[in-house]
Amino acid sequence: MVKSLFIYVFSIVLIVASNVLYNICQKSTPEKANPFSALLVTYLTAAVLTLIAFLFSKNDKSFFQSFADLNWTSIVLGFSIVGLELGYLLAYRAGWKISVGSLVANIALALMLIPIGIFFYKEGFGLNKILGAVFCIIGLILINK
Secondary structure, three states, X not given: OHHHHHHHHHHHHHHHHXXXXXXXXXXXXXXXXXXXXXXXXXXHHHHHHHHHHHHHOOOOOOOOHHHHHOOHHHHHHHHHHHHXXXXXXXXXXXXXXXXXXHHHHHHHHHHHHHHHHHHHHOOOOOHHHHHHHHHHHHHHHHHOO
């Protein structure tokens, strides 16, 4: 129970901390830098770090055997990550403020994931969540005025 609680909290802390650093880096990428050069260096860095992490992880399969369990999701995730990275970089270059751009994008994302969670993953969505979504929509309206 303690381990699962730690992972439960740690995972969200890691997401938030990584997202803060992510947005700071995206906002701070030089205007003159080619966005695809920036993405290439980003993904090369990520690939090296992932390979190092793989080598230190406990795994009963070899490096090449570990790919057998993968499906289409890793490839589509690659496309989505490039879209995400490029979208944020272009948004900041277009003038979105760091305090607003990410907020708007994440609220819109959360609202779009609601029906996906309900219909595809059979997640419940009670009155308190409906009210929360309504407040998110109100917040989007207010923050963009």
